[in-house]
Amino acid sequence: MIEVETLPTHKVDLDLDKDQILFDYKIVQQSRQASLMGRKEVFMGKAKFGIFGDGKELAQVVMARYFKKGDWRSGYYRDQTFMLAIEELRLQEYFAQLYAHTDVKEEPASGGRLMNGHFATRSLDDDGTWKDIRNTKNSGGDISPTAGQVPRLIGLGYASKLFKENEKLQKLKQFEGLGKEIAWGTIGNASCAEGMFLEAVNAAGVLQIPVIISVWDDEYGISVPNEFQTTKGSISEALAGYQREEGKPGVEIIVAKGWDYESLHAAYKKSEELAREHSVPSLVHVIEMTQPQGHSTSGSHERYKSKERLQWEADHDCNLMFRSYILENGIATEEELDEIDKEAVRIVREEKGKAWKSFSEGIKSELKFAVELIKSAAGGSSQSSTLNQMAEDLSKTLNPIRKDVFSAVRKALFLMRFDQEEARAGLKEWYEEQGKLNYDRYHSHLYSESDESHLRVEAVAPVYTDRSPVVDGREVLQACFDKMLSNDPRVFAFGEDVGKIGDVNQAFAGLQEKYGELRVTDTGIREMTIIGQGIGTALRGLRPIAEIQYLDYIYYALMSLTDDLACLHYRTKGGQKAPMIVRTRGHRLEGVWHSGSPMSAILGSLRGLLVCVPRNMTQAAGMYNTLLRSDEPALVIECLNAYRQKEKMPSNVGEFTVPLGRPEILREGTDITVVTYGAMCKIVMDAAEQLDEYGVAVEVIDVQTLLPFDVGHVIVDSVKKTNRVIFADEDVPGGASAYMMQQVLEQQKAYYQLDSEPVTLSAHPHRPAYSSDGDYFSKPSVDDVVEKAYRIMHEVDPVSYPMW
Numbered sequence: 001m002i003e004v005e006t007l008p009t010h011k012v013d014l015d016l017d018k019d020q021i022l023f024d025y026k027i028v029q030q031s032r033q034a035s036l037m038g039r040k041e042v043f044m045g046k047a048k049f050g051i052f053g054d055g056k057e058l059a060q061v062v063m064a065r066y067f068k069k070g071d072w073r074s075g076y077y078r079d080q081t082f083m084l085a086i087e088e089l090r091l092q093e094y095f096a097q098l099y100a101h102t103d104v105k106e107e108p109a110s111g112g113r114l115m116n117g118h119f120a121t122r123s124l125d126d127d128g129t130w131k132d133i134r135n136t137k138n139s140g141g142d143i144s145p146t147a148g149q150v151p152r153l154i155g156l157g158y159a160s161k162l163f164k165e166n167e168k169l170q171k172l173k174q175f176e177g178l179g180k181e182i183a184w185g186t187i188g189n190a191s192c193a194e195g196m197f198l199e200a201v202n203a204a205g206v207l208q209i210p211v212i213i214s215v216w217d218d219e220y221g222i223s224v225p226n227e228f229q230t231t232k233g234s235i236s237e238a239l240a241g242y243q244r245e246e247g248k249p250g251v252e253i254i255v256a257k258g259w260d261y262e263s264l265h266a267a268y269k270k271s272e273e274l275a276r277e278h279s280v281p282s283l284v285h286v287i288e289m290t291q292p293q294g295h296s297t298s299g300s301h302e303r304y305k306s307k308e309r310l311q312w313e314a315d316h317d318c319n320l321m322f323r324s325y326i327l328e329n330g331i332a333t334e335e336e337l338d339e340i341d342k343e344a345v346r347i348v349r350e351e352k353g354k355a356w357k358s359f360s361e362g363i364k365s366e367l368k369f370a371v372e373l374i375k376s377a378a379g380g381s382s383q384s385s386t387l388n389q390m391a392e393d394l395s396k397t398l399n400p401i402r403k404d405v406f407s408a409v410r411k412a413l414f415l416m417r418f419d420q421e422e423a424r425a426g427l428k429e430w431y432e433e434q435g436k437l438n439y440d441r442y443h444s445h446l447y448s449e450s451d452e453s454h455l456r457v458e459a460v461a462p463v464y465t466d467r468s469p470v471v472d473g474r475e476v477l478q479a480c481f482d483k484m485l486s487n488d489p490r491v492f493a494f495g496e497d498v499g500k501i502g503d504v505n506q507a508f509a510g511l512q513e514k515y516g517e518l519r520v521t522d523t524g525i526r527e528m529t530i531i532g533q534g535i536g537t538a539l540r541g542l543r544p545i546a547e548i549q550y551l552d553y554i555y556y557a558l559m560s561l562t563d564d565l566a567c568l569h570y571r572t573k574g575g576q577k578a579p580m581i582v583r584t585r586g587h588r589l590e591g592v593w594h595s596g597s598p599m600s601a602i603l604g605s606l607r608g609l610l611v612c613v614p615r616n617m618t619q620a621a622g623m624y625n626t627l628l629r630s631d632e633p634a635l636v637i638e639c640l641n642a643y644r645q646k647e648k649m650p651s652n653v654g655e656f657t658v659p660l661g662r663p664e665i666l667r668e669g670t671d672i673t674v675v676t677y678g679a680m681c682k683i684v685m686d687a688a689e690q691l692d693e694y695g696v697a698v699e700v701i702d703v704q705t706l707l708p709f710d711v712g713h714v715i716v717d718s719v720k721k722t723n724r725v726i727f728a729d730e731d732v733p734g735g736a737s738a739y740m741m742q743q744v745l746e747q748q749k750a751y752y753q754l755d756s757e758p759v760t761l762s763a764h765p766h767r768p769a770y771s772s773d774g775d776y777f778s779k780p781s782v783d784d785v786v787e788k789a790y791r792i793m794h795e796v797d798p799v800s801y802p803m804w
Contacts, residue, residue: 014265018331020065021261024085025326025337028057028319029344031081034091035293037352038098038116042297046356046399047098050297051117053078055290056216058318059256060186061085062264063214066272067184072540073139074153075186076146077117078216082186086137088121091348095355102441104573106358110141111573112441118142122575123539128450128631130541134178140539141572143563147187147194150213151560154200154529155536155544156183157209161279162542166518168489174541182275183536185213190221192235196528196559201283203529205242205251210275212268212282216258218289223304236285244280252282258289259321290317360399366434367405371395373427374412380423383415390415406434445574446608447708452631454610455711459659460625462618462650473617474643476653477507480621481545483654484628485515488543491628494521495530495547495583504549505585505643507617527556531582535565538578543628550594551586551637558605565633566608579631581624582609585638587679587730590775592767594640597678600735602635603706610634610660611707615681618647619704622658629657639679661708663715669699672789673718675740676728677703680780684728687785694786695800696793706736709743716748723755724792730763730779737762756796761788 035052042050053060056078064085067073073082083089093107094116102112109120120141123133140152163169164179191197192215204211215235219226231238236255244250252274256267264286271282290313294301302310326332371391378387394400394408409431416424447453484491493508499522502509512520523530527548534546548554554561561582569577589595602611610632614620620638627634650656666681667688676684681702688698699718703710719725725744727737737760745751745758761780768778793801 014262014269016262016265021326021331022336022340024058024061024065024261025322025332026340026344027061027085028081028322029341030091030348031057031061031084032319033344033348034080034094034352037348038095039293039297041095041098041352044399047116048100049115050098051077051115051295052293053080053117054292055218055313055318056258057081058261058322059214059216059258059264059286059289062261063184063268065265066268067137068181068276069137070134070178070181071137071184072156072181072536073119073137073184073186074149074156074536075119075139075142075184076149076188076191077115077142077144078188079119079186080117083119083139088137088139089119091351092355092358095352096359099355099359101355101359103358103362104575106355108575110571110575113571113573114142115144118144118571120572120575122572124575124577126574128448128452128574128577130174132174133540134174134176140536141568141576143571145559145563146191147197148559148563150185150187150194150197150200151529151532152535152539152564153183153185153211153213153532154203154207154209155533156539157204157211157281157536158207158533159537159540159542160210161207162492162518162537164279166489169542172489180210180276182210182212182272185211187213187215188221189215189217189219189226189235190224190229193221193229196532199526199529200532201239201242201251203524203526203533204281205244205249206524208249208279209281210279212271212275212284214284214286216289217285217287218258218291220291220295220301220305222295222299223301234285234287236283239283242283249280252280253285254282255285255287258286259316259318261322261325288316292317363400363402363405366402367394367397367400370405370409370430373430374408377412377416377424377427381416381419383419386415387412402438406431406438409434445572446570447610448569448577448630448632449574450631452629454626454630454632454660454708457626457629457657457659460652460656462622462656463652464648465651468648468651470646471649472644473647474505474507476617476621476647476649477624477638478502478509478511479649479653480624481508482511482514484624485511485519487654488628490541490543491545492519492521492537492542493545493547493583494523494533496523496525496549498522498547503547505640507643527553528560531557531560531565534580534582535560535568535578538580538633539576543579543581545581545583545624548582548584551584551598552593552596554584554598554602554635558601561609561635562605566606568608569632570608577631578633579627580633581627582633582635583638584635585640587637587639587641588775588779589640590768590772591770595768595775597730597736597763599706599729599731600739603736603739606635607707608633609707610705612636612660612705613678614638614658614704615678615702616642616645616647618650619658621650621653622656623660623705625655626657626660637678641679658704660705661711663701663703663710665699665714665718666702667698667700669697669722671697671722672724672726672792673699673701673715673722674726674728674785674789675701675703675715675744677706678729680728680730683780683782684785687782687789690782690786691789694790696789698789703740706739709740710748713748715744716750716753719744719750719753723753724796725750725754726759726761726785726788726792728761728780728785732765733760733762735762756792759788759792761785
């Protein structure tokens with residue numbers, strides 16, 4: 001039987017000095033006061049919600065001692081003490097986030113976009129370029145979903161392995177000297193029941209990377225105790241089989257008590273040495289933690305904890321136990337500690353006050369100006385009494401927020417809609433100016449705004465000569481990937497079957513042999529952490545190509561894609577980026593699986609990613625080249641049935657680019673515009689040939705990318721010519737076809753150009769049945785396109801286009 005190591009709860013041989021210990025005591029007391037005062041701010045109505053790190057202070061302040069420059073944290077929302085201890089969070093910033101201050105100088109983690117307890121360091125300068133993150137202590141942008149922070153931890157640790165073992169990376173200045181950095185993960189005990197946590201532990205053990213995962217175990221997940229969460233009621237016991245043994249690499253599993261200062265030091269000293277010097281991952285299970293204020297401000301833990309448990313928590317509060325440890329060992333006197341306690345209260349109250357003043361004064365200034373504008377407008381309005389009362393009410397708002405001000409001005413403008421324009425001109429001007437400011441506060445940075453944005457990548461056409469060979473489409477991709485790997489040591493590809501056999505469709509055939517296993521790598525079947533591996537390495541400046549073997553499998557990883565990758569740049573307000581490429585394949589094939597096109601799910605959940613849907617492998621190669629020159633994450637969905645279709649090999653295969661968001665007109669016509677993408681392009685083009693025989697001239701447009709979508713409004717120009725439009729794809733009804741319709745009819749105002757009803761042509765609302773018949777009757781066929789287009793012309797001119 002494998003024994004899990006539990007470190008002693010008595011004095012051990014550690015190099016601890018008085019100044020260090022008292023500094024730690026100061027931090028844990030300040031953090032505790034921040035939790036207590038933060039809760040009161042919520043109850044006073046000055047903040048909307050609060051979740052705090054009380055009860056977890058001691059383990060975090062100890063862990064911080066072993067966290068070095070270049071290291072990365074991927075944690076969860078109770079890590080305030082740790083962030084304070086590594087001096088990457090100031091108390092004023094902590095409260096600024098509680099109040100949702102939108103100024104990144106005041107709240108650098110998210111610019112007020114995230115609730116409190118979500119931490120991030122800024123890896124990028126204001127222009128979106130990288131800082132020197134080798135010499136900073138780094139924290140990946142936190143997310144709320146339980147265990148969602150763990151997949152990226154694999155990538156953060158894996159990057160250190162690549163830096164250490166890939167000599168070409170060491171020659172790049174931004175990576176010089178890297179290779180021993182640790183990725184530190186934190187998670188609550190209940191979240192260890194999540195599949196992504198268990199997948200990540202397995203991946204860390206397989207990869208043998210410098211990762212340390214700390215489990216803060218207070219024995220509950222809101223109201224549910226460990227016995228209902230975890231086998232054996234203990235994650236360290238449940239995972240005992242992962243414990244490394246002689247000759248059998250695995251994970252070092254260590255148990256320490258959350259109130260025992262020396263035990264915690266021993267745990268982190270050992271785990272740090274294993275990770276930093278030997279690339280051995282560790283799980284530090286910190287047990288006997290408490291949660292003095294309960295889960296959050298939304299409820300009380302007295303509802304579900306027994307009196308005995310509550311008393312135990314009071315007796316074993318880590319801050320009180322730490323105080324006792326200091327006194328028992330003669331490190332400081334009661335008077336000295338009392339002074340630190342008083343100072344903690346004073347400092348936290350003072351920093352809280354500064355944060356509130358900075359937050360509220362800006363809004364009060366806006367409010368005051370808006371009140372004056374409304375009063376001034378009232379003088380020339382038929383609604384003067386109502387407007388004056390509105391201004392009076394607004395001026396008396398207690399703890400106003402920006403919504404109060406903006407909403408009042410909007411209502412005032414509606415009231416004045418029948419007044420003279422000059423009477424409301426001042427209000428309208430303010431409203432429009434504030435709208436621009438609010439765009440920056442609440443909407444900016446969904447996509448890159450740097451000079452490396454995909455919008456700034458120069459278009460380079462493929463070059464062909466008389467000698468250009470005609471090859472299988474997959475060979476064009478293979479040549480493209482070969483060039484990418486050759487030209488840029490930051491690029492590496494990984495995924496199921498990518499390495500030895502060169503992926504299931506051979507686009508990487510022979511490239512592992514040529515570039516080595518570090519550059520072209522096989523992984524296990526673990527989609528969630530494949531994506532996490534990409535996110536983490538991209539956060540550290542590498543350029544990963546993460547393969548999800550089939551589009552159906554994207555659902556395994558959808559949580560990390562949507563809650564972490566897609567919103568990373570937005571939720572850090574341009575403070576972090578992870579320019580990874582997710583490569584997969586889908587569209588037409590036979591059967592319920594591997595033939596799907598769930599674009600509506602992707603479009604609905606992955607705003608913040610670029611979504612490329614190339615119709616062939618030459619287009620795909622050009623998109624990969626574009627993406628490598630940009631600094632944004634992307635999903636590329638290749639056509640399953642196009643790998644062996646014949647294409648000409650461009651002579652500039654590693655250089656040509658396909659501009660994203662710019663549709664291509666594949667065939668010109670005057671009667672109907674058909675908007676489509678991917679595998680449907682060939683079907684629509686074949687249909688257009690038939691329709692031409694029936695006297696119907698179809699204009700075929702390949703949108704090429706769904707995100708972004710037609711940034712130059714090419715499609716509306718086509719509709720102006722044809723006055724009729726079909727949106728065709730193989731997603732479910734109301735899916736991507738409806739999305740394209742909304743973009744063209746509403747955003748591009750094509751509605752006003754139509755002489756016929758706009759039409760969508762999609763698959764049936766189920767997955768395709770098996771066999772060629774299943775495909776024909778489940779998804780749009782050439783015949784379907786022909787009939788749909790011809791019926792439109794029949795309605796226009798039944799004499800010239802009689803229907804059978």
